[in-house]
Amino acid sequence: MTVYLPIAEMSVSIFLLIGLGAGVGFLGGVFGVGGGFLMTPFLIFIGVPPAVAVASTANQVIAGGVTSAYAHWRRRTIDMRMAWVVVAGGFVGSVVGVLLFGLLRRFGQIDLFISLSYVILLGTVGTLMAIEATRTLLRRRHSTAGRRRLHEHYWMHGLPFKVRFPRSRLYISVLMPLTLSFAIGVLSGVMGVGGGFIMVPAMIYLLGMPTQVVPGTAQVQIVFVASSATLLQAVQHQTVDALLAFILLIGGVVGSHFGSIMSQRLRGEQLRGLLALLLLCVAGKLLVDLTLTPGDMFTVVTQRR
Amino acid sequence: MAGVGILPFLLLALSWGFLSWGMAARPAAAEPLTADVSSHLIAITTGFTGSDVVLFGATDGPGDVVVLVRGPEGQATVRRKGRVAGFWMNVQSVRFDRVPAYFAVATTRDLNAFTSPAVRQREQFGTQFLRFDARREPSQETADRFREALIRSKTDEGLYADEVGQVRFLGDRLFRANIRFPANVPTGTYTVDVFLVREGEVVAAQATPLVVSKIGVGADMADIAHRYSAVYGIIAVLVAGMAGWLAGIIFRRN
Numbered sequence: 001m002t003v004y005l006p007i008a009e010m011s012v013s014i015f016l017l018i019g020l021g022a023g024v025g026f027l028g029g030v031f032g033v034g035g036g037f038l039m040t041p042f043l044i045f046i047g048v049p050p051a052v053a054v055a056s057t058a059n060q061v062i063a064g065g066v067t068s069a070y071a072h073w074r075r076r077t078i079d080m081r082m083a084w085v086v087v088a089g090g091f092v093g094s095v096v097g098v099l100l101f102g103l104l105r106r107f108g109q110i111d112l113f114i115s116l117s118y119v120i121l122l123g124t125v126g127t128l129m130a131i132e133a134t135r136t137l138l139r140r141r142h143s144t145a146g147r148r149r150l151h152e153h154y155w156m157h158g159l160p161f162k163v164r165f166p167r168s169r170l171y172i173s174v175l176m177p178l179t180l181s182f183a184i185g186v187l188s189g190v191m192g193v194g195g196g197f198i199m200v201p202a203m204i205y206l207l208g209m210p211t212q213v214v215p216g217t218a219q220v221q222i223v224f225v226a227s228s229a230t231l232l233q234a235v236q237h238q239t240v241d242a243l244l245a246f247i248l249l250i251g252g253v254v255g256s257h258f259g260s261i262m263s264q265r266l267r268g269e270q271l272r273g274l275l276a277l278l279l280l281c282v283a284g285k286l287l288v289d290l291t292l293t294p295g296d297m298f299t300v301v302t303q304r305r
Numbered sequence: 306m307a308g309v310g311i312l313p314f315l316l317l318a319l320s321w322g323f324l325s326w327g328m329a330a331r332p333a334a335a336e337p338l339t340a341d342v343s344s345h346l347i348a349i350t351t352g353f354t355g356s357d358v359v360l361f362g363a364t365d366g367p368g369d370v371v372v373l374v375r376g377p378e379g380q381a382t383v384r385r386k387g388r389v390a391g392f393w394m395n396v397q398s399v400r401f402d403r404v405p406a407y408f409a410v411a412t413t414r415d416l417n418a419f420t421s422p423a424v425r426q427r428e429q430f431g432t433q434f435l436r437f438d439a440r441r442e443p444s445q446e447t448a449d450r451f452r453e454a455l456i457r458s459k460t461d462e463g464l465y466a467d468e469v470g471q472v473r474f475l476g477d478r479l480f481r482a483n484i485r486f487p488a489n490v491p492t493g494t495y496t497v498d499v500f501l502v503r504e505g506e507v508v509a510a511q512a513t514p515l516v517v518s519k520i521g522v523g524a525d526m527a528d529i530a531h532r533y534s535a536v537y538g539i540i541a542v543l544v545a546g547m548a549g550w551l552a553g554i555i556f557r558r559n
Binding site: 001002003004005006007009010011059060062063064065066067068070071074108109111112116223227230231232233234235238240242243245246249250253257290291292293294296297298299300301302303 | 349350351352353354379380381382383384385386387391392393394395398404406451454455457458459488489491492519522523524526527530531534535537538539540541542544545546548549550552553554556557
C-alpha cells in the first residue's frame with residue numbers, strides 16, 4: 001500500500017514509513033533521545049528531498065517530545081526555570097538555523113553542510129560518550145577508584161549574570177545554558193533534529209545538572225525548539241510534509257514506548273556505550289559517503305514557476 | 306485505467322468507420338491527422354501509483370506517428386561535485402531555463418528508420434535533442450556536459466524517456482498508444498504533440514493538452530502549505546503535539 005506525500009511529491013509504501021518510525025522510535029526510547037538524528041538520514045536515503053526530510057523530521061520530533069515531557073511533568077522531574085532559559089536560547093537559535101538553511105540551500109551547499117554537521121557532532125558526542133562509558137565500566141570492576149567530586153569549578157563559573165536554579169541546586173551564569181541552547185537551536189533549524197542527543201550530555205557534563213531532572217528539562221526544550229523550527233520551515237520554505245510526519249509519528253510513539261520499557265532492563269553505562277556505538281556508526285557512514293568518489297558527479301535541483 | 310481507455314477508442318473507430326462508409330464516394334478526408342487522449346486529467350490521489358493514458362487517432366493514409374509528451378517548463382540547477390580538502394562538494398553550477406518537468410517519446414518504430422538527424426533535431430524527437438536555455442554558460446562545452454547530466458538525471462528519475470510506449474497501427478489508418486505516467490509525475494499542464502511523418506518529413510501535427518493535478522486531501526494540503534503557510538505550520542505543530550499528548554495518556558494507563 002503506497003501513500004502519496006503531497007509536499008515531498010512522491011509515493012512511498014506506508015508500511016515502510018511506519019516501520020521506519022517504529023524502528024527509530026524504539027532506538028530513541030531505549031536511549032532516551034528523540035531519534036531525529038537517525039530519522040533525517042534515513043528519509044534522505046529512501047529518496048525524500050533533504051529539505052523536506054529536515055523540516056518533516058522537526059515536525060515529527062514534537063510528538064515524541066510531548067509524550068515524554070508529559071510523563072516527566074507528572075513525575076515532577078523538570079527544572080522549569082532552566083527549561084524557560086533553554087527554550088529562549090533554543091528559539092533564537094532555531095530562527096538563525098532556518099535562515100542559515102535557506103542561505104546554504106541557495107548556494108548549493110546544504111547537503112554538504114548537513115552531512116558535515118552530522119559527522120562532527122555525532123563523532124564528537126559518540127567519542128566522548130564511548131570514553132565515559134568505558135571508564136565507568138572499568139571503574140566498576142576496580143571499585144578502589146576514587147569518588148567523583150561533587151562540584152567542580154572552572155572558567156565558566158566566572159561568567160556574569162549568575163542565576164539560581166533551585167530545582168537543579170545550581171548557581172551558575174545564565175549565559176551558559178543560553179549559549180548551549182542557542183547552538184542546539186541552530187542545529188535543529190539546519191539539521192531537523194531535536195538536539196536531545198547533545199543536550200542531555202551537555203546538561204550533565206557542562207552545566208552539572210542532577211541526572212534525574214536532565215531528560216525532562218531537555219524534552220521541554222526539544223518540544224519548543226522543534227515547534228518553532230517546524231513553523232519557520234513551513235513559512236520560509238514550505239518544506240514541512242505534515243502527512244509524512246504524521247505517519248512517522250504513529251510508528252514512532254509505539255516504538256518509543258517499547259523502547260523505554262527495554263531501556264529499564266539495561267544498565268546506564270551499557271546504554272551509553274551502545275548509544276555511543278550507534279552515533280559513531282552513523283557518523284562513520286556519512287564520513288565515508290563524503291570522501292568516496294560519488295557515482296554521479298552531477299546533481300540536479302529543479303524549481304517550478 | 307487501460308480498460309477505461311478502450312471505450313472511447315472503439316467509439317472513435319466506429320464513428321470513423323461510419324464516416325468513411327458514408328463518404329465513400331468522396332475523396333479522402335481533409336484532415337490528415339486526428340488524435341485525442343482517453344483522459345485529459347490525471348488525478349494524483351493519496352494512493353497514486355502512476356497512471357496509463359491511451360492516445361488514439363487516425364491518419365488519412367499510411368505513415369509513421371511520433372508522440373511527444375511534454376510536462377510544464379521550469380528552471381533546473383545542475384551542480385558538479387569536485388574534491389575539496391578530501392571531501393566531495395559542489396564546485397560548479399549551471400542554471401537552465403525552459404526545462405520540461407516531464408518528457409516522453411512514443412513512436413511506431415525506431416526513429417532512426419524513418420527520420421533524418423536534422424529532422425529529429427528540429428522537432429526535438431528524443432531526449433538528446435531537447436533544447437534548454439543555459440544562463441551565463443561558461444563555455445559551450447561546459448554547457449553541453451551539464452545538459453547531458455541533466456537529461457541523465459531526469460532519465461534515472463523516470464521523468465524523461467525515449468521509449469515510453471509504442472504507437473500501434475490497426476489497419477493503415479487507425480493508431481493507438483499507451484502512455485505510462487510514473488508515480489512521481491510532476492503536476493501541471495502537459496502537451497501531447499502528435500506528428501505524422503511521411504518520407505522523412507513531418508506532414509501534419511496536432512497538440513492536445515493534458516492536466517496532471519493533485520486531487521483530494523493531498524492537493525488541499527499542498528495548496529494550504531503554499532498559500533497559508535503560517536496556518537499550515539501551526540496546524541502541523543498542533544497535530545504532532547496533540548498526537549504525542551494522546552500517546553502519553555494512552556501509555557500511562559498501561
